[in-house]
Amino acid sequence: MTETARSIKQSGVATGGWYQFVTRHRASIVAAVILVFPLVMPFTALAVNILIYGLYALGFNLVFGYLGLLSFGHAALFGTGAYLCGISIVHFGWPWYAAIAAGVAGGLLMALLIGVLAIRTRGIYFAMVTMALSQCVYYLFYQAVDLTGGENGLRGINVRTIDLFGLQIDFINPMIRYYVIAAFVIAAFFVMSRILASPFGAVIEAVRENEMRARASGYDVTLTRLLTFVLSGAFCGLAGALQALHLSIVPIEILHYETSGLVVMIALLGGMGTFFGPMIGAAVFLVLENVVSVWTVHWQLIVGGIFIACVLFFPAGIWGTLIARSRR
């Protein structure tokens, strides 16, 4: 590979310094951090939550940060993944890996459905249409009591052991559970890194940067948007499926618009359109929530205040601000 080829390997966005090194090994760095992460966390359940919401934000960020569309309906993708994974186990007795696959497929198909209806709108209209459609999905699952448990949520997703080619893994043990989930999350980060470095990854950014120019260059902007949204759905579906396995229950609140809003906050906090932003955002947000809620029941007031301060003073997010500093 020529020097030139190497320098644009991961991204065509102008950067410099240490950032080049970090970008080249971004997925490996995430993997390394995830592997040692539970050692520095107060308890593993929090670490698992951070992984799952980090993955959810990773999928969301593909649409929000890289494609440049603000979706306010990603709860539908996350929630559908969780429900389909749970339903496959509770009602059909599927093995864990098939249930995860069902979750991914669920997120993907739901994204296709919502995408087809919403993708031609822009800006605030896209946010409104996706939000409205995700509310429809909420009521759909809310009403289908026989399958989803309705208001009570879907209970009884009991996966005690995971059978890996004859090897029985104890899924009850929190640390083992963490590493099983981490394996999927790390794989997802590698896949995402690959997508972003692919030719299609360049098209996604080109469409964000200048839709008219992309069209004149010969790209089908609408189809590019739809495919990106569907890819995002697969990642969010996986996150949802892992959430169902982790919690052993799918609460109906997973489809609530608050879940859509949460991922917007996480992505903004970490840095939209950056590779590490979603994971950093999830870690900061959830740790903050955890620490502050021990002190006071009004934790949302304090976390909200910190969030507002961050958006006002570091609009590029934590990771985005670090990158910007490095370029000076």
Place this chain on the structure above:
Amino acid sequence: MTATAGQANEIILRTRGVGKTFGKFVALNNISAEFSRGAVTSIIGPNGAGKSTYFNLLCGAFPPTKGSIEFDGRDVTGLPQHRFAHMGIAKSFQITSVFPQLTTRENIRVGLQALVSRYDIWRPRARLTELIERADELLALVGLWESRERAAKTLAHGEQRALEIGMALASQPRLLLLDEPTAGMSPEETRTMMDLIVKLARERTVILVEHKMKLVLGISDRILVLHHGELLAEGTPQEVRQNEAVKRVYLGQREH
């Protein structure tokens, strides 16, 4: 007529009675024109003559309200714009239009990639080394080699215009459409740009939309003059300059 002579005179683009209305406003009315392969054809006219509307029809930005457009003997009326690009029609915008946060080189590389790979989500794009090499050639051609690693938004206005032409060339167009490529440029930048266009026109068919008649007289093979959405005159620069109707339109308003 021999085959070679036939080829030389071949018509690459033809519009038959095209018109465009926006609501009740008639922007363009019944324009029939032919564009020869390998020639430089300029479309001129005062403000509001319908030049940009005509240009947008030719590059497929929107379909005509009536009439038809034929490219290379094929009816292309109503096709989406990205299909125009695939057929080999490239355009530059009147208002500078680049990918601002991407590097200069990536801007051109993305333009090149559109012909090779649009939906591949798996292969690393750095493997498409021929695209990078070709991008570097184009950077040199439009004089931006020095700025290749800079974000496009940090380039000077004239450089961004040059970058845009580089991007238009990236698709190896059989027809290059330029919409007021010198708009907002300093006299020096304008000269550089006109030199570049002359260089490009040696190997390509170029259609140029321009507000300033003086700029295109020297470089055009044919000139179309639009006025109030109608085709006022057409011919060689010499013929157009002597045309009484054209003189009347350009009279009174100082030629800029």
